[in-house]
Amino acid sequence: MLNNLDYTGKIKRIDGDLVTVQINEPLNLERLQTVYNGYTGDREADIRIRDPRSFSPEQRAFTFALLNDIFNYTGQPFEALKDMFYWKYRLLTGKQISLADLSENTKDDIALLDNIILDFIFENHIPFKKGYDVLPMNRSYYFYKCITTRTCCICGKANADIDHFSKALGRRDRKTVxxxxxxxxxxxxxxxxxxxxLGITNFKNKYHVEGIRLNQETIKKLRIGG
Ligand SMILES: [Zn+2]
Ligand SMILES: [Zn+2]
Structure with a gap:
């Protein structure tokens, strides 16, 4: 097992049982020569073709980054946190969840799991120092939770202002608008x-903040204009 070499790549050509794969980094020939030194058998490889719906390595990394912030703040062991969020997910969906290699979970499944973890982070005021590199599928929920918990979406500071983001209120009456x-x-x-x-355009370019629309109930609860 120790000397297996794993590569990822894209399938470029299929000709019957001959498959051409372009790998994402060059083969480590030096390593191969060492491993195969004196070996005369076939050079064998496994091919596992990814399901395009299956979750991405970025999602796995993002999930672990979120769990790590909770661990750093609460000291709760990683496994216990994972069990808790997996349990919440199962309760909510009735489906199994796993981030292991053979997991059958999709991008949507992991996006939901990450939103469940984000929810916990915001509701328990788990600090995050530099904001997150939030994945596209979790961005709306992230910016939404920042608003409802008044957490700065850039630096995580509490008691943030809720700003009319893309379009200023200007001279309009905030009570009747x-x-x-x-x-x-x-x-x-x-x-x-x-x-x-900076102005909205420069600010968006710098921080990639997304403005979020709110329904009447949320606007009332947050006392925007009230
Ligand atoms: Zn801030
Ligand atoms: Zn403002």
């Missing part, structure tokens, strides 16, 4: 000031 027609972002004092100094 229809706030469901606006999008919002949670920004701490510092980042809020920076946004107004």
């Amino acid at each position: 229809d706030h469901t027609q606006f999008d919002f972002a949670a920004l701490c004092r510092e980042h809020h000031t920076e946004k107004h100094n």
